[in-house]
Amino acid sequence: LVRREITRIITPGSLLDPGSLRSKENNFCLALVASRHRIGVAAADLGTGEFRAGELGGEEELVNLLCRLRPSEILLPEEASDARPASIRIGRLEELLGRWGKPVLTRHKKWAFTPEHASALLLAHFRTKSLAGFGLAGAPLALSAAGALFHYLREELHQDLSHVREIAAICREELLILDAVAQRTLELLSASSRGKSFLEAIDRTLTPGGGRLLRQWVAEPLRDPEKIRARQDAVADWAERDRSRRSLREILPGIRDLERLLARVAQGSASPREIGAIKDSLKPLAKIRELLSPSGQWAECRSGLEPQDDLVAEIERALVADLPLSCREGGLFQAGFDPGLDALREAAESGKRWLLEFERSERERTGLRSLKLRYHPVFGYLLEVPRGQLAQVPPEYVRRQTLANAERFTRPELQEMERKILGAEGRARELELELFRALRQKLCDRLPTLQKAARAINEIDVAAALAELARERGYTRPQIVEEPRIEIVDGRHPVVEQALDGERFVPNDTYLDGRQARLIILTGPNMAGKSTYLRQIALIALLAHIGSFVPASRARIGILDRIFTRIGASDDLAGGQSTFLVEMQETANLLRHSTERSLVILDEVGRGTSTFDGLSIAWAVAEELCDRNRCLTLFATHYHELAALAESRPEARNLSLAVREINGEAVYLRKVVEGAIDKSYGLQVARLAGLPERTIQRAAEVLSGMEAEEEDPQSKAVQ
Amino acid sequence: LVRREITRIITPGSLLDPGSLRSKENNFCLALVASRHRIGVAAADLGTGEFRAGELGGEEELVNLLCRLRPSEILLPEEASDARPASIRIGRLEELLGRWGKPVLTRHKKWAFTPEHASALLLAHFRTKSLAGFGLAGAPLALSAAGALFHYLREELHQDLSHVREIAAICREELLILDAVAQRTLELLSASSRGKSFLEAIDRTLTPGGGRLLRQWVAEPLRDPEKIRARQDAVADWAERDRSRRSLREILPGIRDLERLLARVAQGSASPREIGAIKDSLKPLAKIRELLSPSGQWAECRSGLEPQDDLVAEIERALVADLPLSCREGGLFQAGFDPGLDALREAAESGKRWLLEFERSERERTGLRSLKLRYHPVFGYLLEVPRGQLAQVPPEYVRRQTLANAERFTRPELQEMERKILGAEGRARELELELFRALRQKLCDRLPTLQKAARAINEIDVAAALAELARERGYTRPQIVEEPRIEIVDGRHPVVEQALDGERFVPNDTYLDGRQARLIILTGPNMAGKSTYLRQIALIALLAHIGSFVPASRARIGILDRIFTRIGASDDLAGGQSTFLVEMQETANLLRHSTERSLVILDEVGRGTSTFDGLSIAWAVAEELCDRNRCLTLFATHYHELAALAESRPEARNLSLAVREINGEAVYLRKVVEGAIDKSYGLQVARLAGLPERTIQRAAEVLSGMEAEEEDPQSKAVQ
Incomplete structure (x- = not known):
């Protein structure tokens, strides 16, 4: 049927x-x-x-x-x-x-x-x-x-x-492009192993919809200075108003995933609890609206946050507080909401009262003191009599079921009442389902308005979250300028800074103006923090392009068209590609596509092959980027020889990460200073990593042998 | 209630x-x-x-x-x-x-x-x-x-x-250990990016349970030569009997995930379709048993494959062919299986026949030619009369529902029949549920036997799958010996070989006997196939330890305790660890833990720091592994200087991947030959990767400048 x-x-x-x-x-x-x-x-x-x-x-x-x-x-x-x-x-x-x-x-x-x-x-x-x-x-x-x-x-x-x-x-065309390689090496949306991704580190949103919008902002940074400044204004607005922001952020966690809940309504599949969740999320709209500052930038959000008090009131009047998961089993609606429903419920209740009374009176009438009313899903309500008292069973009882120690009987009036109770219960359930569908339809009718509210909340959540981040970690508003440039005073790495447990992150400056300063050759020993410095510049530039404040005491950022990275090694052996080939492919890509508006980050290009081959490639690539592509370039390397390249070009500078030697041990100062450095402290890192002391000693012997040979090529190799 | x-x-x-x-x-x-x-x-x-x-x-x-x-x-x-x-x-x-x-x-x-x-x-x-x-x-x-x-x-x-x-x-203690690093770099269970993992490449199992068992074999390779040989015997048995194997592999795809289905039975949650799937999977037990060779090694499997014909017959007699998902909605059991069920179904059917007859006779009796019987979930069966004919409705009709163009009525006999039909249908459903539970309980009672059968099928599937792989790709049975050694003639990489699309994989030999031959220093230009050669040796050794045949024309493999790898760079920047530090940590680990029974694979150790530091560390590590740890070591490097180390030790050999230069272009022969090679062809790879020709030319100039300086240190650097 x-x-x-x-x-x-x-x-x-x-x-x-x-x-x-x-x-x-x-x-x-x-x-x-x-x-x-x-x-x-x-x-x-x-x-x-x-x-x-x-x-x-x-x-x-x-x-x-x-x-x-x-x-x-x-x-x-x-x-x-x-x-x-x-x-x-x-x-x-x-x-x-x-x-x-x-x-x-x-x-x-x-x-x-x-x-x-x-x-x-x-x-x-x-x-x-x-x-x-x-x-x-x-x-x-x-x-x-x-x-x-x-x-x-x-x-x-x-x-x-x-x-x-x-x-x-x-x-x-309106986006700052970060290609797949850059997204991966900067760990924008997901971390490669442990630790937090960039998005996770900066995410202070409190609603799922706000989280999705922030993700979209990060994945699609803007290139239009006006749009960026509009976002900055919104962030600044919340950053300045600490008390309002705090009030807002107390309300937001109570807001559920409105967008997805509304989609369930549209699909006709929202459950009672989901309707309840929508109601709870709509309740604070007016309060949120009050917290918006009167400035014009919030006009659209304000109109989106039209209070839905009538709808909220109706749902509250209709549904019980502790809602079931399914709409098919009844128990959704409050008493007093629908007279028909109340009548059916009363009919079922009175039927049950009748059953209790019937059990009592039959017990009295027949003298069967152990007679009990039972319910069986197949046979319905039955009167159970223990085997020992079967002789006293009156003749009008009709036997229905035999158990080990008892028999069960029925009576016409019992069957009639069963039909009434089950009928009333079934009809009450059907009626509740109908009422629930009607209620859901009401929400559905108002869908466009409610979707607008959901989107307004997303916008507000993201702006306030970036403001919270800025206040929490001392970010400042970067000045956005038209011409490509990156000026950062006291910049920090937004992810690493947070991962430091109490330790202070040492801030560093950056100056690239695209004309006088285009190429930075960065040297420094292992573990001094070269990679962190490179990435922090890319991430600060990115933050500026999404409209966020940045971890620096002052910053001026010009509009970029792309951020390129060539960092680390990524093997692709099963695909038959050697590490070095992948490295060269990525380098070729950025040589072909970077412009004066691009930021290019290179870490150890040329490492995957022999020393001379690698050095000559690194040299030619750095020259090309500086002289022809004229992009903003940061080039970290262990080839100290590249310092000579910077010395012959006014647009290029040698920077290095400072090390102070104390009793023969290198102490990393994590501070970027002028000039190149020509020691790598590789053996010290090896010791730190736990290489056995014997091996370290032997390596030191080999090293001094090679250095002696370098001085005097006549003395032959190590033994 | x-x-x-x-x-x-x-x-x-x-x-x-x-x-x-x-x-x-x-x-x-x-x-x-x-x-x-x-x-x-x-x-x-x-x-x-x-x-x-x-x-x-x-x-x-x-x-x-x-x-x-x-x-x-x-x-x-x-x-x-x-x-x-x-x-x-x-x-x-x-x-x-x-x-x-x-x-x-x-x-x-x-x-x-x-x-x-x-x-x-x-x-x-x-x-x-x-x-x-x-x-x-x-x-x-x-x-x-x-x-x-x-x-x-x-x-x-x-x-x-x-x-x-x-x-x-x-x-x-009985396992060959591959630690987390080795599992990852060898891509044993999952591929790092695209391409297949080792497990995917060798998996020819046809049942889910067989797939799980093979996975376990790969993750837990054995160290007991007897156990390994027993597995080899099983694989060889199926490899020799092509026709039986083919028959078996036609049957296996019909076997469902018996272990998991049986777990559902034990939990009391198996659905009708799942019971049907178990039945289908039990049916071919006898046929599989017949395909086992009579040799003693299959005794346990044979006893596990006790035919379950009685159970299969009972389920076939009971359940319909096209089973519903749920056991609660009836329609599970065939007619004739249970008399009580047949009677209830007949009652419902006859009730429906009565309804049709009632509609016809009422139409005739009242002269209402458009009178129709309708079903409404709340009101039940009703007689519908169009608005235009309401005047003719007989007085005994009781109005129940008003529609736009019609009214609906009921009659006591209609209500009575509705109760009978719904009652019979409901009771039939309940009875089917009871019968189904009893049937499921019968399976549950035989659980240990059925689980044994499931496990026997897993064993058979894995052995036959490895045999299939061996026949398909020309693997041979390696000789397993007690003392640590790796002798491979014409070895191939099991994963890369399959990924080559029609191209021939060039096979290579390996000889490490732990005494006269312990350390191989492998040089060769970029892209010549060093990494592939290193990994293929590790994977062949692993295949031998799980009891599989290996991709080689001949192999003798000694029992190993661990396989160590130090391959490629894995950054961990968010964790604040530099690439080079991770590299050194992994190296320190293998220096501390490798024994004479270990296979150690090193690819480009020392690359993450300056040239001299890196070379001296590589030198000391290679010495240590060869002289002290005395493990079987393969060491790939771009430091041609390491060749000197091998020349001073009888246990060490220099090998390289052959290149022939034709018209100035390197042609990779992919063949491992004696002796070191001192050219990297880095610029050629860069050209191949698409680096602009201008950049390549410039790099070549820089390179020849450096080489000139090397010859004559007085001539100063490149400009």
């Missing part, structure tokens, strides 16, 4: 259950479609209703995008199995994606990836006459990807997309 | 749902307890019923164990929050675990971690007088951990542990 249908299909990219998702990350499903030279992309997060589309110029941009969005599922057009798609080679895609948990690759019908199909579908969904307002007019590939994604989610997976209300742009 | 209880609590370590687990990996929950010098460990996989316990000598062994088992949850004794446990420092544990998805750390009551509590609990569970049979007699810490784990799973999580029938040892 009940017809079952597939109501929804769940795939990794359409997972909605809040329990199985990381609250501070989006869960994107992507669609990709490629022509010879361009790639169309669409991305949907069903959990929040976010939908984006755009076009990319090539594979590299795609990789950067994948790094930012980290989709869990990717939709591609079906291909004949032997044909290779023009531009997205799946093998390469899989290889690129391997770095983090691989997304599922799904093939979808090819005809769904056409602009004609897409227009029809999207025009119908948004009930508009043109898609120009969504920025899809001149972008047929973006349109095709968006249409295919829509089609897949709605027709294939039976997902409700009514909460998708707009298509945002996947923008590219 | 229904009392609800917590029936089970799910945590990451007690997840049982087959859908959310990787089928070829165990899901372990661990308990740890530490004294000053030792650590007690217990591990349980509820999904398979596996339970192990043992004691470890210290933190390092613990790390190795964690790498092998990769638990998803770890249980520790509660501590006063300020106290630090003697030996397991949680901070460090978290840091160690960070490399793969962190397990959940759970604190459990401290008193549960006592040997007294544990004995009482375990004696009761296993119904034995002593725990000596489990190897826990002299191991109070292992006992404590086992007891705490039992207590946590059973009392805290309400898990049924009846399928845990024994405690296996977490052994240590």
Whole structure:
């Protein structure tokens, strides 16, 4: 009598259950479609209703995008199995994606990836006459990807997309680009091993939605100085008003994952507890609104935070405080909310009172003192009589069930009452379900308003969180200037500084103006802190571009177009590539693409091969970056010989990390000073690492032998 | 009227749902307890019923164990929050675990971690007088951990542990140890980025249980030559019998995850489909048994594969072919299986026939030609009359529901029949549930026998899979000898060989006998294949120790105690450790722990510091390993100067990867030859990697300048 249908299909990219998702990350499903030279992309997060589309110029941009969005599922057009798609080679895609948990690759019908199909579908969904307002007019590939994604989610997976209300742009020209290599080596979104990622270290948001927005800010730093300054204003506003910020941050933890909860409402799958959570999250809207400063920058947020007191009141009047997980088992609604429900509940209750009374009176009437009323799921209510008293059972009792030590009987009036109780209970449950659906529908009707409120809270949370971070750790507002430059006074590494347990982080200055100062050759012994210094400059520049304050006593940062890094070794042996080859590939990439607006960070280029080969490559690369690409470059090296290069160029400077030798032991001062240094203290580090003393002594002998030979090439080698 | 209880609590370590687990990996929950010098460990996989316990000598062994088992949850004794446990420092544990998805750390009551509590609990569970049979007699810490784990799973999580029938040892002295570093650098169980892990590359198992067993073999290679040879015999047996192996491998894919399915039976949570899957998996037992060769080595497996024809027949007779997911909605049992069920079903059916007849006769009797019988979940069966014909409705009809265009009525006989139908359907469902539980109980009663069969299938699957691999890729059986040595003729890299797409892998020999030949200094230009050669030797040695055949035309492998690796750079900057420090720590570890029975693989030690420091350390380390530790060592390096070291020692040899220069271009022959090589071809690799030609030219100039200076120190540097 009940017809079952597939109501929804769940795939990794359409997972909605809040329990199985990381609250501070989006869960994107992507669609990709490629022509010879361009790639169309669409991305949907069903959990929040976010939908984006755009076009990319090539594979590299795609990789950067994948790094930012980290989709869990990717939709591609079906291909004949032997044909290779023009531009997205799946093998390469899989290889690129391997770095983090691989997304599922799904093939979808090819005809769904056409602009004609897409227009029809999207025009119908948004009930508009043109898609120009969504920025899809001149972008047929973006349109095709968006249409295919829509089609897949709605027709294939039976997902409700009514909460998708707009298509945002996947923008590219307005962003400071950090490619996959830079994202990984700077550990922006995830730490490579232990320790915190950059995002984790700076994240002070208190709501899941705020966490997701901050993640997006970090993954997509801006290049428009005006937009950056607007964000800085918002952060500064909260940073200045300590008391309001504190009040706000007491309220925010009570706000649940509104975006995802609202998506569940839109899908018609929100549970009673989820409705309760929405109600709790809507309650403090007015209070949050009061905490906003009157300045104009909050106008949009303020209008988004329209109080929902009527809705909150209705839900509070309707639902009980301690809500069940499921809406199918009743017990959701308060007494007094619905007269019909109250009547059904009373009927069931009075029936149960009747049962107790019936048991008592039958016991009296028959003289069976051990007679007991029992409930059995198959036979219903029965009167149980112990085997010893069976002789006294009255003839009108009808036997129904035999147990080891007792028999169970029924009576017509008992059956009649059972029917009444079960009927009343069943109907009460059905009625509660109906009432609950109506209540949920009310929320659904107000979805756009509620989504606006959720987004306003995200914005407020992120701005206040960055303000909190700034106050907590003494960050200052960097001056954003148009021309590329990096001036930092007393800069610190935002992640390492926090990891130091009580120890003081030694701050350092940086000056690169793009004209007089472009290239810094950084030397210094092992463990002196070269890598930390390089990375801290990149991270401070990044913080400035997302609109945050920075860990420095003063900073002036110019707009950059890209940050490149070539740090550390990353092996790719199974892929048959040698460490040195990977190093050279990354170096070639930054030589080709860095501009006067780029920041380039190089750590130990040339290390993967023999000494002379490596040194000559390092030399040529540093020259090229300084003289031709003219980018802002930091170049850390163990090749002291490179100091000569800086001496012949006014735009280049030698810096080093200071060491003081005390009783033959090196003491690291962690301070950047002028000039190169020509000792590495490698043996000292080896001792520190626990290399046996015997081995260290032997290495020292070998070393002094080599140094003697260096002085006097006639004396032959070590023995 | 229904009392609800917590029936089970799910945590990451007690997840049982087959859908959310990787089928070829165990899901372990661990308990740890530490004294000053030792650590007690217990591990349980509820999904398979596996339970192990043992004691470890210290933190390092613990790390190795964690790498092998990769638990998803770890249980520790509660501590006063300020106290630090003697030996397991949680901070460090978290840091160690960070490399793969962190397990959940759970604190459990401290008193549960006592040997007294544990004995009482375990004696009761296993119904034995002593725990000596489990190897826990002299191991109070292992006992404590086992007891705490039992207590946590059973009392805290309400898990049924009846399928845990024994405690296996977490052994240590009998294993070839690959520590965490070696496991990672050799990519044993998981690949670092793209490409396949070693396990994935060699895995030809066809059942989930076989996959788990192979994983265990790889993670825990043996040191007992007899046990290794027994495994080799099993592999050889299947390798020789192509036709039987092929038949077996046609049957195996039909076998489901028996161990986990049986665990669901033990927990009382197996669904109808799962019972069906067990039946399908038991059916081919006899056929598999026939395929075993008659030799004695299969005696135990043969006895484990007792055919279960009676059980299979009973399930086939009972259950329908297309089973529902849930056991609560009926439709499980075939007609004719149970007379009572047939009767209830007939009652419901006849009721429905009555309804159709009633609708027809009422239509006739009243003349209402549009009268229709409807079902409403709240009001039940109703007679619907369109608004236009309401005047003709007979007076005995009782109005129940008003719709837009119709009214709905009821009649006493209709209500009576509704009660009968719903009652019969409900009772049929309840009866099916009872019958299903009884059937499941029958399986449960035979659990130990069925578990034995599951384990026998795992063994057979793994042996046949390794045989398949050997035949597919031309592996040969290595001779296992007692004294440490590695002799390989025409060895290949098991993973890289498979990744080559059609290209031929160039095989290479290896000879290390521990006496005359102990140290190999391997030079060769970038990309010539040094790292591949080093790793292939380690992997061949490992394959030999798990009982597999090896990719070589001939091999003689002696029993090793450990394989050490120091390969590549792994940064740990957020932790404040420099690359070079990590490199030196790993080197110090292998200098301290390697013995004459160890294989040590070093790739580019000393690269992280200045040239002279690095070279002198590399020199001292190589000397030490050769002269003092006397282990089997392979040392790849770009320091051509190290060749001198080999020349002064008979036990050391210089090998290099051959290059032929053709028209100034290096052609890699991938062949290992005698003697050192002193050119790195770094610039050629840089060109290959796409470094701009201009930069290459400049580097070449710089290089020839330096070489000139080397010849004649008077000519000053490059400009």
